[in-house]
Amino acid sequence: MNKKTILSYAIGPIGSGILGLISLPIITWFFSVEDVGRISMLQVVASFSVLLFCLGLDQAYVREYHEVKDTPELLKLTLMPGLFLTMLAYSLVFIIKPTLVSEWLYEIPSVYLSVISITCFILSIISRFLSLVLRMQEKALAFSMSQLLPKIIFLIFIISTVWLGFKKDIYTLVTAHFLSILAVFLVFSWNTRKEWLASFKYRFNWLRFKPLLLFGLPLVVGGLASWGLNVMDxxxxxxxxxxxxxxxxxxxxxxxxxxxxxxxxxxxxxxxxxxxxxxxxxxxxxxxxxxxxxxxxxxxxxxxxxxxxxxxxxxxxxxxxxxxxxxxxxxxxxxxxxxxxxxxxxxxxxxxxxxxxxxxxxxxxxxxxxxxxxxxxxxxxxxxxxxxxxxxxxxxxxxxxxxxxxxxxxxxxxxxxxxxxxxxxxxxxxxxxxxxxxxxxxxxxxxxxxxxxxxxxxxxxxxxxxxxxx
Structure with a gap:
């Protein structure tokens, strides 16, 4: 990996850090400390969803990428099971009680907050795998730009809210977070379109899926433990x-x-x-x-x-x-x-x-x-x-x-x-x-x-x- 590639990878984290440093004072000055605490719970559960429903197959994708010939098939084998489980699980939760997610996360009974939060969880799963495609193809600049865009969208939305005098509450913060996740999903989808479009021509091969699952399943438990380690606080x-x-x-x-x-x-x-x-x-x-x-x-x-x-x-x-x-x-x-x-x-x-x-x-x-x-x-x-x-x-x-x-x-x-x-x-x-x-x-x-x-x-x-x- 040459210096140009490394610098291209660095643009995303550095730019995201700078934008985060700009948006952070705005959030702390104009939103209550309680709402800042509530939005962190959305991020916690989003990371939980990625770790649980990916079944460790995201790590299997990274590990086997250079070992297989048909990488679009590998993408399908690793992405589809987790995506299906995510949609099934949250659909059942919503059917049982439409406001359950928002009540647990924010202590606010709201169908809107529940729907938009669940959508964030689903998009996060897909974006996780699409980001790995760019990462393994060493498309460093595209990967970095995809990291920058959600920060820019979030910052623009927050500044607009403050400037136009809209209500500054948890609804605004969750909406801004959703827009940033949607932006990164759209950019990842465009930049990896050849890979995921090519995956449609493959049938789901259960024989090839089994060793990937055997590699990934121990990482589910380990991943959940790692998630607990990171969010236990x-x-x-x-x-x-x-x-x-x-x-x-x-x-x-x-x-x-x-x-x-x-x-x-x-x-x-x-x-x-x-x-x-x-x-x-x-x-x-x-x-x-x-x-x-x-x-x-x-x-x-x-x-x-x-x-x-x-x-x-x-x-x-x-x-x-x-x-x-x-x-x-x-x-x-x-x-x-x-x-x-x-x-x-x-x-x-x-x-x-x-x-x-x-x-x-x-x-x-x-x-x-x-x-x-x-x-x-x-x-x-x-x-x-x-x-x-x-x-x-x-x-x-x-x-x-x-x-x-x-x-x-x-x-x-x-x-x-x-x-x-x-x-x-x-x-x-x-x-x-x-x-x-x-x-x-x-x-x-x-x-x-x-x-x-x-x-x-x-x-x-x-x-x-x-x-x-x-």
């Missing part, structure tokens, strides 16, 4: 706290998502690239170790810089969100530790031992459930952030050790020490946030330590930046 805040706490936490996670733009770029590129190396017998083990080391360095400095400068966030948000300055750093740990685990756990996918991923996800999810149950009632959003950060630390170690068991022994002592130090000092800094000088002292010392610890990665980054400039 919001579910416990929804059940044991208030929509206000959930709203503050959701905004913090949105800011964290902006700050972890490079994680999205890396996760998009990494798995298909490694599978391609395996197919072409180009696997370079030392290259994987080097990438993991440089990624560890990048994550280290992102966390440290977040700890040093998180105090500036309250200047851009309403006073109701002042606690974000104490939540942002622990909220960053989860997605960054997950991204780091993608490099060290690659052996699990290469060996096709997907049950090991399931095992790691289940154990980490259980630890997160226990942590949230103990901490959320007393500490609210901060308790959820600490519990989730710890669980992803545990998840990283589990995935790494299991990958070593089924593939090869990789150097990992340094990464274990670094992530443990980051986790420990993040928790200390958050718990004693009222002592400002202590937080600055901790992160300042860690910054200096990082310069000495990751000098090789820093030199490489400086060298690459000079190449890009020239």
């Amino acid at each position: 919001r579910l416990f805040l929804r059940g044991l706290s208030t929509f206000a706490e959930l709203g503050v936490y959701s905004v913090t996670m949105s800011i964290a998502a902006v700050a972890t733009v490079f994680s999205g770029i890396f996760n998009t590129i990494w798995a298909p690239l490694v599978y391609k190396w395996v197919k072409n017998e180009e696997m370079n083990l030392s290259k994987i170790d080097e990438i993991s080391e440089h990624l560890l360095a990048a994550i280290y400095f992102i966390i440290v810089l977040s700890g040093l400068f998180s105090w500036v966030l309250p200047f851009f948000l309403p006073k109701e969100y002042a606690a974000i300055q104490y939540l942002i750093t622990p909220c960053l740990l989860a997605p960054l530790f997950y991204t780091l685990s993608e490099t060290t756990s690659v052996g699990i996918a290469i060996a096709r031992k997907t049950s090991y991923s399931m095992f790691a996800s289940i154990l980490a999810m259980l630890s997160n459930a226990v942590g949230n149950y103990l901490l959320v009632p007393e500490m609210g959003a901060l308790g959820a952030a600490i519990s989730t950060a710890f669980s992803f630390w545990f998840f990283y170690i589990l995935r790494t050790e299991l990958s070593c068991k089924v593939w090869r022994d990789i150097p990992r002592a340094k990464s274990y020490v670094v992530i443990t130090v980051l986790l420990g000092f993040t928790i200390i800094s958050s718990l004693f946030s009222h002592i400002n000088y202590l937080s600055v002292l901790i992160w300042g010392l860690l910054f200096i330590t990082g310069i000495l610890l990751f000098s090789k990665s820093i030199k490489l980054a400086l060298k690459q930046s000079k190449v890009l400039v020239n």
Whole structure:
């Protein structure tokens, strides 16, 4: 994969991050913190639907793409079962009670909110597979543009609502979210039209479907556990706290998502690239170790810089969100530790031992459930952030050790020490946030330590930046 392709992939996450950074203050200033909390529940259930109803076949599509001759047939075999199950399940829910979805998600009985939310779930399933088509075909620019468009649609709709004086409530937020999902579905459909149109000429081959299902089914359990690991914090805040706490936490996670733009770029590129190396017998083990080391360095400095400068966030948000300055750093740990685990756990996918991923996800999810149950009632959003950060630390170690068991022994002592130090000092800094000088002292010392610890990665980054400039 050349630099041009990588840069094309980067346009989407970077542009999405910038647009998210623009829209976030607008949402927090003009919509209630409770409605911000409610819209996060839509996103939670949408991700649940994708994980549950895809049956793990989205991962099977990625794994087998370079191994099969007829990729349109592969798309049909992996997409159709999940799409059918999604439509069947939500149709039954709607028949039983038309307002059930909106009542559970938003505590508002509304047929409109139920219908539009269910439509979001169905479109998300289809868009998931169509995005994988672009990703595996390495149509990087088209993939990135499809990420940018929904953010642009969402921003335009929100600005129009504020400008024209329309009612600013959960109905507006859900409608804006629906329009953004519809936009990405239409763009993905157009950009992949040759692939999905070609799939219609194939009959559904049950013999070829069976091995795909056997590969994917363990990932359903693992995927649901991973989903639980990622959203356990919001579910416990929804059940044991208030929509206000959930709203503050959701905004913090949105800011964290902006700050972890490079994680999205890396996760998009990494798995298909490694599978391609395996197919072409180009696997370079030392290259994987080097990438993991440089990624560890990048994550280290992102966390440290977040700890040093998180105090500036309250200047851009309403006073109701002042606690974000104490939540942002622990909220960053989860997605960054997950991204780091993608490099060290690659052996699990290469060996096709997907049950090991399931095992790691289940154990980490259980630890997160226990942590949230103990901490959320007393500490609210901060308790959820600490519990989730710890669980992803545990998840990283589990995935790494299991990958070593089924593939090869990789150097990992340094990464274990670094992530443990980051986790420990993040928790200390958050718990004693009222002592400002202590937080600055901790992160300042860690910054200096990082310069000495990751000098090789820093030199490489400086060298690459000079190449890009020239």
